[in-house]
Amino acid sequence: MRKQKILPLALFFGVLAFVFFVFSGSFLKPIADGLSFVVLPAQRGASGLVVSALAQSSSENEEGLDDAKTRVISAKERKEMQALRDQFNVSEPNPVRLLPARIVGFTGYIPGVSQPVSVTIDQGSANGVKPGQVVVYKDNLVGRVEKVTPVFSSVMLLNNDNLSFTAETIDGEASGVIYGGKDGIVFDNVVLSEKISPKDIVVTKGDLTADGIGFPPDLVVGEIKEIDKRQSDLFQTAVVESLLDVSSLTTVFVWGD
Amino acid sequence: MIISVPFLIAAVVITSVMLRGAWYIVAVFLLGIAYDVMTLQRVGQTSLYLLGIVILVELYDRKFETRTMPFVLGFCFAAASLYLIFFGSYAFFVQLLLTLGFAFLFYLLFVRLGYMVKDKS
Numbered sequence: 001m002r003k004q005k006i007l008p009l010a011l012f013f014g015v016l017a018f019v020f021f022v023f024s025g026s027f028l029k030p031i032a033d034g035l036s037f038v039v040l041p042a043q044r045g046a047s048g049l050v051v052s053a054l055a056q057s058s059s060e061n062e063e064g065l066d067d068a069k070t071r072v073i074s075a076k077e078r079k080e081m082q083a084l085r086d087q088f089n090v091s092e093p094n095p096v097r098l099l100p101a102r103i104v105g106f107t108g109y110i111p112g113v114s115q116p117v118s119v120t121i122d123q124g125s126a127n128g129v130k131p132g133q134v135v136v137y138k139d140n141l142v143g144r145v146e147k148v149t150p151v152f153s154s155v156m157l158l159n160n161d162n163l164s165f166t167a168e169t170i171d172g173e174a175s176g177v178i179y180g181g182k183d184g185i186v187f188d189n190v191v192l193s194e195k196i197s198p199k200d201i202v203v204t205k206g207d208l209t210a211d212g213i214g215f216p217p218d219l220v221v222g223e224i225k226e227i228d229k230r231q232s233d234l235f236q237t238a239v240v241e242s243l244l245d246v247s248s249l250t251t252v253f254v255w256g257d
Numbered sequence: 258m259i260i261s262v263p264f265l266i267a268a269v270v271i272t273s274v275m276l277r278g279a280w281y282i283v284a285v286f287l288l289g290i291a292y293d294v295m296t297l298q299r300v301g302q303t304s305l306y307l308l309g310i311v312i313l314v315e316l317y318d319r320k321f322e323t324r325t326m327p328f329v330l331g332f333c334f335a336a337a338s339l340y341l342i343f344f345g346s347y348a349f350f351v352q353l354l355l356t357l358g359f360a361f362l363f364y365l366l367f368v369r370l371g372y373m374v375k376d377k378s
């Protein structure tokens with residue numbers, strides 16, 4: 001077995017992978033999209049296992065495997081139902097324009113060490129999701145759709161350094177730019193004459209395109225935690241803390257038509 | 258989760274040192290494709306990279322002894338570093354440490370299973 005000639009075969013599959021890599025965006029796209037449907041059950045299964053494991057570890061009394069499984073499923077369903085109820089109880093954003101989606105993957109997440117910088121949701125272009133749409137939970141902004149396949153979408157979270165958008169304080173006194181940084185969410189480019197204080201709520205200013213893609217106004221970004229204001233600088237900067245713990249969410253909502 | 262790249266790299270390096278055969282090449286190819294689809298990356302890039310690892314291990318195996326802890330850890334370190342530089346952008350050092358941790362654990366597991374005996378043939 002060990003002396004079997006595998007090099008030619010490895011080279012053949014290497015070339016095949018290269019062809020996939022080069023042409024997966026063009027004429028091999030239907031095959032790449034079809035593969036999404038093949039791996040979807042595995043992805044959902046793996047996600048379900050993680051959720052089950054988390055729920056199981058938090059359950060205090062073990063009363064046999066069947067009972068535990070029932071509790072895990074009902075806990076998961078309860079959480080999803082609660083998310084739906086909470087979301088459709090808020091008047092803004094308009095519930096008619098929301099698509100519920102389950103989070104099936106976290107990128108950059110180590111429990112207790114680091115927060116996720118993006119998440120994968122189980123809704124894709126087949127469900128009408130487009131890159132640039134925003135994802136919300138209640139009236140809080142979760143992130144923006146970055147990549148889309150027929151069944152999955154990748155969502156950049158607010159602490160992702162590739163995401164930036166305009167925002168303002170809820171009273172409209174100060175406006176600036178939100179972007180992700182090492183400190184988390186940064187509210188920058190606020191001119192010195194504008195007043196910001198700790199605990200001020202920051203919301204999106206509104207950045208929608210004519211086809212409804214982008215950031216709608218008045219979605220909550222978070223609460224100002226620290227302010228860095230120096231008279232010698234042109235702008236003041238603040239660190240914003242999101243009111244959401246994304247790692248504990250299971251269901252989010254894609255905003256748009 | 259942040260463990261997916263370290264787990265994948267460590268698993269492929271250690272199994273490419275241990276296991277050979279046509280089925281293994283096909284498995285690595287399919288694993289890379291599935292990983293790319295699941296993580297919404299460009300399909301084929303991870304397969305290409307993983308098969309590159311397998312080919313390099315095969316070439317090293319012709320001249321050197323690969324079933325050793327220094328080779329496995331060193332190769333995992335290099336493979337994970339390059340993968341994270343090319344395709345990953347977050348928590349570089351954490352992922353690198355996790356790769357070495359997984360490689361160490363897998364090595365111990367394979368030693369326990371009796372795979373790390375030098376090839377006499």
